Amino acid sequence: MAEFKYCRNCGKQLEPGARVCMGCGVPVGTGHRYCWNCGSGTDEEAVVCVACGVGLVPKSGRPPERAAAQPGAKSKVAAGLLGIFLGWLGIHNFYLGFTSKAVTQLILGILGIVTFGVTTWISGIWGFVEGILALTGGIPADAEGKPLAD
Ligand SMILES: [Zn+2]
Ligand SMILES: [Zn+2]
Known part of the structure:
Protein backbone atom coordinates (compact mmCIF):
# COMPACT_ATOMS: atom_id res chain seq x y z
CA MET A 1 0.00 0.00 0.00
CA ALA A 2 1.30 3.42 -0.92
CA GLU A 3 1.81 5.90 1.85
CA PHE A 4 -1.17 8.04 2.83
CA LYS A 5 -0.61 11.69 2.01
CA TYR A 6 -3.93 13.09 3.24
CA CYS A 7 -6.31 12.30 6.09
CA ARG A 8 -9.29 10.38 4.74
CA ASN A 9 -11.45 11.83 7.50
CA CYS A 10 -10.73 15.58 7.36
CA GLY A 11 -8.62 15.98 4.20
CA LYS A 12 -5.68 17.58 6.00
CA GLN A 13 -2.23 16.93 4.55
CA LEU A 14 -0.30 14.41 6.66
CA GLU A 15 3.32 14.50 7.79
CA PRO A 16 5.38 11.80 6.04
CA GLY A 17 5.18 8.63 8.11
CA ALA A 18 2.42 10.00 10.40
CA ARG A 19 0.23 7.37 12.04
CA VAL A 20 -2.38 9.74 13.40
CA CYS A 21 -3.91 12.81 11.73
CA MET A 22 -2.86 16.01 13.49
CA GLY A 23 -6.04 17.71 12.24
CA CYS A 24 -8.73 15.42 13.66
CA GLY A 25 -6.87 12.78 15.68
CA VAL A 26 -8.05 9.68 13.84
CA PRO A 27 -5.56 6.94 12.83
CA VAL A 28 -4.27 7.53 9.31
CA GLY A 29 -6.49 5.77 6.80
CA THR A 30 -9.65 6.08 8.92
CA GLY A 31 -12.56 7.88 7.28
CA HIS A 32 -14.03 7.93 3.81
CA ARG A 33 -14.56 11.56 2.89
CA TYR A 34 -11.24 12.53 1.28
CA CYS A 35 -8.76 10.88 -1.04
CA TRP A 36 -5.58 9.70 0.75
CA ASN A 37 -3.48 10.47 -2.30
CA CYS A 38 -4.67 13.85 -3.59
CA GLY A 39 -6.87 15.16 -0.79
CA SER A 40 -9.92 15.80 -2.95
CA GLY A 41 -13.37 14.99 -1.60
CA THR A 42 -14.61 11.44 -2.27
CA ASP A 43 -17.95 9.70 -2.02
CA GLU A 44 -18.10 7.47 1.08
CA GLU A 45 -18.77 4.45 -1.10
CA ALA A 46 -16.21 5.26 -3.79
CA VAL A 47 -13.64 2.56 -4.48
CA VAL A 48 -11.57 4.79 -6.76
CA CYS A 49 -10.73 8.48 -6.47
CA VAL A 50 -12.24 10.20 -9.51
CA ALA A 51 -9.65 12.98 -9.27
CA CYS A 52 -6.43 10.94 -9.29
CA GLY A 53 -7.54 7.32 -9.87
CA VAL A 54 -6.10 5.64 -6.75
CA GLY A 55 -8.00 2.85 -5.01
CA LEU A 56 -10.05 3.73 -1.90
CA VAL A 57 -11.59 1.67 0.89
CA PRO A 58 -15.36 2.28 0.77
CA LYS A 59 -17.34 2.81 3.97
CA SER A 60 -19.35 -0.36 3.48
CA GLY A 61 -16.52 -2.79 3.09
CA ARG A 62 -13.20 -3.87 1.79
CA PRO A 63 -12.15 -2.87 -1.69
CA PRO A 64 -11.08 -5.37 -4.29
CA GLU A 65 -7.46 -6.44 -3.71
CA ARG A 66 -6.42 -4.40 -6.70
CA ALA A 67 -8.00 -1.17 -7.82
CA ALA A 68 -10.87 -2.03 -10.15
CA ALA A 69 -9.89 -1.95 -13.78
CA GLN A 70 -10.87 1.34 -15.27
CA PRO A 71 -13.78 1.28 -17.68
CA GLY A 72 -12.51 0.82 -21.19
CA ALA A 73 -9.10 -0.45 -20.02
CA LYS A 74 -7.30 -2.33 -22.77
CA SER A 75 -6.28 -5.93 -22.19
ZN1 LIG B 1 -7.93 14.21 9.90
ZN1 LIG C 1 -7.33 11.33 -5.37
Missing part, protein backbone atom coordinates in the same frame (compact mmCIF):
# COMPACT_ATOMS: atom_id res chain seq x y z
CA LYS A 76 -2.62 -6.86 -21.75
CA VAL A 77 -3.25 -10.28 -23.22
CA ALA A 78 -5.06 -8.92 -26.26
CA ALA A 79 -2.31 -6.36 -26.89
CA GLY A 80 0.34 -9.05 -26.42
CA LEU A 81 -1.26 -11.57 -28.76
CA LEU A 82 -2.00 -8.94 -31.37
CA GLY A 83 1.64 -7.83 -31.20
CA ILE A 84 2.98 -11.37 -31.52
CA PHE A 85 0.72 -12.46 -34.39
CA LEU A 86 -0.21 -9.23 -36.15
CA GLY A 87 2.56 -6.95 -34.92
CA TRP A 88 3.97 -6.69 -38.46
CA LEU A 89 0.79 -4.74 -39.32
CA GLY A 90 0.97 -2.63 -36.15
CA ILE A 91 -2.44 -3.94 -35.02
CA HIS A 92 -1.48 -3.98 -31.33
CA ASN A 93 -0.48 -0.32 -31.51
CA PHE A 94 -3.74 0.61 -33.25
CA TYR A 95 -5.45 -1.25 -30.42
CA LEU A 96 -3.52 0.67 -27.75
CA GLY A 97 -3.92 4.00 -29.52
CA PHE A 98 -0.26 4.51 -30.48
CA THR A 99 -1.35 5.40 -33.98
CA SER A 100 1.82 6.90 -35.44
CA LYS A 101 3.86 3.89 -34.37
CA ALA A 102 1.13 1.59 -35.67
CA VAL A 103 1.13 3.30 -39.06
CA THR A 104 4.94 3.02 -39.24
CA GLN A 105 4.73 -0.72 -38.59
CA LEU A 106 1.89 -1.12 -41.07
CA ILE A 107 3.88 0.66 -43.78
CA LEU A 108 7.01 -1.41 -43.03
CA GLY A 109 4.91 -4.55 -43.09
CA ILE A 110 3.34 -3.77 -46.45
CA LEU A 111 6.60 -2.48 -47.95
CA GLY A 112 7.78 -6.07 -47.66
CA ILE A 113 6.18 -6.55 -51.09
CA VAL A 114 8.93 -4.43 -52.65
CA THR A 115 11.74 -5.13 -50.15
CA PHE A 116 11.53 -8.92 -50.50
CA GLY A 117 10.06 -9.15 -47.02
CA VAL A 118 12.96 -7.42 -45.26
CA THR A 119 10.88 -4.56 -43.82
CA THR A 120 8.09 -6.98 -42.96
CA TRP A 121 10.58 -8.92 -40.87
CA ILE A 122 11.77 -5.74 -39.14
CA SER A 123 8.18 -4.74 -38.37
CA GLY A 124 7.33 -8.29 -37.34
CA ILE A 125 10.21 -8.56 -34.88
CA TRP A 126 9.41 -5.09 -33.55
CA GLY A 127 5.75 -6.04 -33.03
CA PHE A 128 6.72 -9.41 -31.54
CA VAL A 129 8.99 -7.75 -28.97
CA GLU A 130 6.26 -5.25 -28.07
CA GLY A 131 3.77 -8.12 -27.80
CA ILE A 132 6.02 -9.90 -25.29
CA LEU A 133 6.50 -6.61 -23.43
CA ALA A 134 2.74 -6.09 -23.23
CA LEU A 135 2.25 -9.62 -21.86
CA THR A 136 4.95 -9.18 -19.24
CA GLY A 137 3.84 -5.75 -18.08
CA GLY A 138 6.53 -3.85 -19.98
CA ILE A 139 3.83 -1.67 -21.53
CA PRO A 140 1.96 -0.43 -18.46
CA ALA A 141 -0.55 1.86 -20.12
CA ASP A 142 -2.21 2.70 -23.41
CA ALA A 143 -1.76 5.94 -25.34
CA GLU A 144 -4.21 7.74 -23.06
CA GLY A 145 -2.25 6.65 -19.99
CA LYS A 146 -4.93 4.18 -18.87
CA PRO A 147 -3.33 1.17 -17.13
CA LEU A 148 -3.76 -2.06 -19.08
CA ALA A 149 -6.01 -4.67 -17.49
CA ASP A 150 -4.85 -8.28 -17.00
Whole structure:
Protein backbone atom coordinates (compact mmCIF):
# COMPACT_ATOMS: atom_id res chain seq x y z
CA MET A 1 0.00 0.00 0.00
CA ALA A 2 1.30 3.42 -0.92
CA GLU A 3 1.81 5.90 1.85
CA PHE A 4 -1.17 8.04 2.83
CA LYS A 5 -0.61 11.69 2.01
CA TYR A 6 -3.93 13.09 3.24
CA CYS A 7 -6.31 12.30 6.09
CA ARG A 8 -9.29 10.38 4.74
CA ASN A 9 -11.45 11.83 7.50
CA CYS A 10 -10.73 15.58 7.36
CA GLY A 11 -8.62 15.98 4.20
CA LYS A 12 -5.68 17.58 6.00
CA GLN A 13 -2.23 16.93 4.55
CA LEU A 14 -0.30 14.41 6.66
CA GLU A 15 3.32 14.50 7.79
CA PRO A 16 5.38 11.80 6.04
CA GLY A 17 5.18 8.63 8.11
CA ALA A 18 2.42 10.00 10.40
CA ARG A 19 0.23 7.37 12.04
CA VAL A 20 -2.38 9.74 13.40
CA CYS A 21 -3.91 12.81 11.73
CA MET A 22 -2.86 16.01 13.49
CA GLY A 23 -6.04 17.71 12.24
CA CYS A 24 -8.73 15.42 13.66
CA GLY A 25 -6.87 12.78 15.68
CA VAL A 26 -8.05 9.68 13.84
CA PRO A 27 -5.56 6.94 12.83
CA VAL A 28 -4.27 7.53 9.31
CA GLY A 29 -6.49 5.77 6.80
CA THR A 30 -9.65 6.08 8.92
CA GLY A 31 -12.56 7.88 7.28
CA HIS A 32 -14.03 7.93 3.81
CA ARG A 33 -14.56 11.56 2.89
CA TYR A 34 -11.24 12.53 1.28
CA CYS A 35 -8.76 10.88 -1.04
CA TRP A 36 -5.58 9.70 0.75
CA ASN A 37 -3.48 10.47 -2.30
CA CYS A 38 -4.67 13.85 -3.59
CA GLY A 39 -6.87 15.16 -0.79
CA SER A 40 -9.92 15.80 -2.95
CA GLY A 41 -13.37 14.99 -1.60
CA THR A 42 -14.61 11.44 -2.27
CA ASP A 43 -17.95 9.70 -2.02
CA GLU A 44 -18.10 7.47 1.08
CA GLU A 45 -18.77 4.45 -1.10
CA ALA A 46 -16.21 5.26 -3.79
CA VAL A 47 -13.64 2.56 -4.48
CA VAL A 48 -11.57 4.79 -6.76
CA CYS A 49 -10.73 8.48 -6.47
CA VAL A 50 -12.24 10.20 -9.51
CA ALA A 51 -9.65 12.98 -9.27
CA CYS A 52 -6.43 10.94 -9.29
CA GLY A 53 -7.54 7.32 -9.87
CA VAL A 54 -6.10 5.64 -6.75
CA GLY A 55 -8.00 2.85 -5.01
CA LEU A 56 -10.05 3.73 -1.90
CA VAL A 57 -11.59 1.67 0.89
CA PRO A 58 -15.36 2.28 0.77
CA LYS A 59 -17.34 2.81 3.97
CA SER A 60 -19.35 -0.36 3.48
CA GLY A 61 -16.52 -2.79 3.09
CA ARG A 62 -13.20 -3.87 1.79
CA PRO A 63 -12.15 -2.87 -1.69
CA PRO A 64 -11.08 -5.37 -4.29
CA GLU A 65 -7.46 -6.44 -3.71
CA ARG A 66 -6.42 -4.40 -6.70
CA ALA A 67 -8.00 -1.17 -7.82
CA ALA A 68 -10.87 -2.03 -10.15
CA ALA A 69 -9.89 -1.95 -13.78
CA GLN A 70 -10.87 1.34 -15.27
CA PRO A 71 -13.78 1.28 -17.68
CA GLY A 72 -12.51 0.82 -21.19
CA ALA A 73 -9.10 -0.45 -20.02
CA LYS A 74 -7.30 -2.33 -22.77
CA SER A 75 -6.28 -5.93 -22.19
CA LYS A 76 -2.62 -6.86 -21.75
CA VAL A 77 -3.25 -10.28 -23.22
CA ALA A 78 -5.06 -8.92 -26.26
CA ALA A 79 -2.31 -6.36 -26.89
CA GLY A 80 0.34 -9.05 -26.42
CA LEU A 81 -1.26 -11.57 -28.76
CA LEU A 82 -2.00 -8.94 -31.37
CA GLY A 83 1.64 -7.83 -31.20
CA ILE A 84 2.98 -11.37 -31.52
CA PHE A 85 0.72 -12.46 -34.39
CA LEU A 86 -0.21 -9.23 -36.15
CA GLY A 87 2.56 -6.95 -34.92
CA TRP A 88 3.97 -6.69 -38.46
CA LEU A 89 0.79 -4.74 -39.32
CA GLY A 90 0.97 -2.63 -36.15
CA ILE A 91 -2.44 -3.94 -35.02
CA HIS A 92 -1.48 -3.98 -31.33
CA ASN A 93 -0.48 -0.32 -31.51
CA PHE A 94 -3.74 0.61 -33.25
CA TYR A 95 -5.45 -1.25 -30.42
CA LEU A 96 -3.52 0.67 -27.75
CA GLY A 97 -3.92 4.00 -29.52
CA PHE A 98 -0.26 4.51 -30.48
CA THR A 99 -1.35 5.40 -33.98
CA SER A 100 1.82 6.90 -35.44
CA LYS A 101 3.86 3.89 -34.37
CA ALA A 102 1.13 1.59 -35.67
CA VAL A 103 1.13 3.30 -39.06
CA THR A 104 4.94 3.02 -39.24
CA GLN A 105 4.73 -0.72 -38.59
CA LEU A 106 1.89 -1.12 -41.07
CA ILE A 107 3.88 0.66 -43.78
CA LEU A 108 7.01 -1.41 -43.03
CA GLY A 109 4.91 -4.55 -43.09
CA ILE A 110 3.34 -3.77 -46.45
CA LEU A 111 6.60 -2.48 -47.95
CA GLY A 112 7.78 -6.07 -47.66
CA ILE A 113 6.18 -6.55 -51.09
CA VAL A 114 8.93 -4.43 -52.65
CA THR A 115 11.74 -5.13 -50.15
CA PHE A 116 11.53 -8.92 -50.50
CA GLY A 117 10.06 -9.15 -47.02
CA VAL A 118 12.96 -7.42 -45.26
CA THR A 119 10.88 -4.56 -43.82
CA THR A 120 8.09 -6.98 -42.96
CA TRP A 121 10.58 -8.92 -40.87
CA ILE A 122 11.77 -5.74 -39.14
CA SER A 123 8.18 -4.74 -38.37
CA GLY A 124 7.33 -8.29 -37.34
CA ILE A 125 10.21 -8.56 -34.88
CA TRP A 126 9.41 -5.09 -33.55
CA GLY A 127 5.75 -6.04 -33.03
CA PHE A 128 6.72 -9.41 -31.54
CA VAL A 129 8.99 -7.75 -28.97
CA GLU A 130 6.26 -5.25 -28.07
CA GLY A 131 3.77 -8.12 -27.80
CA ILE A 132 6.02 -9.90 -25.29
CA LEU A 133 6.50 -6.61 -23.43
CA ALA A 134 2.74 -6.09 -23.23
CA LEU A 135 2.25 -9.62 -21.86
CA THR A 136 4.95 -9.18 -19.24
CA GLY A 137 3.84 -5.75 -18.08
CA GLY A 138 6.53 -3.85 -19.98
CA ILE A 139 3.83 -1.67 -21.53
CA PRO A 140 1.96 -0.43 -18.46
CA ALA A 141 -0.55 1.86 -20.12
CA ASP A 142 -2.21 2.70 -23.41
CA ALA A 143 -1.76 5.94 -25.34
CA GLU A 144 -4.21 7.74 -23.06
CA GLY A 145 -2.25 6.65 -19.99
CA LYS A 146 -4.93 4.18 -18.87
CA PRO A 147 -3.33 1.17 -17.13
CA LEU A 148 -3.76 -2.06 -19.08
CA ALA A 149 -6.01 -4.67 -17.49
CA ASP A 150 -4.85 -8.28 -17.00
ZN1 LIG B 1 -7.93 14.21 9.90
ZN1 LIG C 1 -7.33 11.33 -5.37
